[in-house]
Amino acid sequence: MRIDKTIFTVFAMLLGLWGIPVMAQTDDICIQKHIAIQQQNISKNKDLPSMLSIDDSATYSRRLEQEYGIAPASELYGDVWVNRWVNPYKRAGVKLPDTFAVNVSNYCIPVIGRLTSDYGFRRYRMHRGVDLKLTVGDTVRAAFAGRVRLINYERRGYGYYVVMRHTNGLETIYGHLSRFLVKEGDIVKVGDPIALGGNTGRSSGAHLHFEVRFLGLDLNPNEIFDFKTNTIHSDEFVFRSAPYRAGTETYYSNGVSYSVYRVRRGDTLTSIAKKYRTSINNLCRLNKISPKRTLKIGQRIRID
Ligand SMILES: [Zn+2]
Numbered sequence: 001m002r003i004d005k006t007i008f009t010v011f012a013m014l015l016g017l018w019g020i021p022v023m024a025q026t027d028d029i030c031i032q033k034h035i036a037i038q039q040q041n042i043s044k045n046k047d048l049p050s051m052l053s054i055d056d057s058a059t060y061s062r063r064l065e066q067e068y069g070i071a072p073a074s075e076l077y078g079d080v081w082v083n084r085w086v087n088p089y090k091r092a093g094v095k096l097p098d099t100f101a102v103n104v105s106n107y108c109i110p111v112i113g114r115l116t117s118d119y120g121f122r123r124y125r126m127h128r129g130v131d132l133k134l135t136v137g138d139t140v141r142a143a144f145a146g147r148v149r150l151i152n153y154e155r156r157g158y159g160y161y162v163v164m165r166h167t168n169g170l171e172t173i174y175g176h177l178s179r180f181l182v183k184e185g186d187i188v189k190v191g192d193p194i195a196l197g198g199n200t201g202r203s204s205g206a207h208l209h210f211e212v213r214f215l216g217l218d219l220n221p222n223e224i225f226d227f228k229t230n231t232i233h234s235d236e237f238v239f240r241s242a243p244y245r246a247g248t249e250t251y252y253s254n255g256v257s258y259s260v261y262r263v264r265r266g267d268t269l270t271s272i273a274k275k276y277r278t279s280i281n282n283l284c285r286l287n288k289i290s291p292k293r294t295l296k297i298g299q300r301i302r303i304d
Contacts, residue, residue, distance in 0.1 A: 073169045083150045087216035105235035108191035111208045115227045119220045128218040129211030134197035136206045142188045159201020175209035263299040276303045
């Protein structure tokens, strides 16, 4: 389906060049809008080669991104490009693909420093990234090539932070910064300095909080990067969707996806086990709790 859309986009671009009106043959509004923007941009572009082959489309997309500000990885994100929320995708109805191979071969470790806090649950709070030790004023670099989507300040959270969208489909977040070196909308090459590290927001001691996200969903950065050797595990990271479980949130950790349920009034381990067709023993093992434990409202319980 995605390939069909790419081919259609390229044909639409070509027809647009010859001034032939293009009828949209897809009901996907995001894609239609995107094609329209591309056509407008192409018609403005004087020195475009008279004929584009499908092989040129990746290069040409990059050029559109750079010259006209089309958002990176729009084949995944549609035209959702907002600078208000870290994750606008769920409410915009952007869907996760079942699988997607992300090319991570052209990477840069944002800051070379010891990993001081890992991705995952800390008591009842999820830590959606990794913490890397730095000294205030150290340079923080772009993990991949892309464009700055959001720059913001959050007193009780990220402090000064940057969110970037990358051409490979990932987004990265850099938190607790002391100074920005880029602005929203800036095109950034891999390894470009984007900010100086700091200790702003909810932070005790200078460090970089670094998150890797895919369509808004936080991934475990350790699945891509090896922070001990400052390399990557593989040139390609394959994203796979977790099976859908109603009423739960999906998380990814240590190569596996899992569902987490938030305890509501009246819930017991028995009722949760019954609802998700699992056993109390299983829930206790996964959550390292005793079967006699009383659940607190809002507590997160791992289901699988
Ligand atoms: Zn952190």
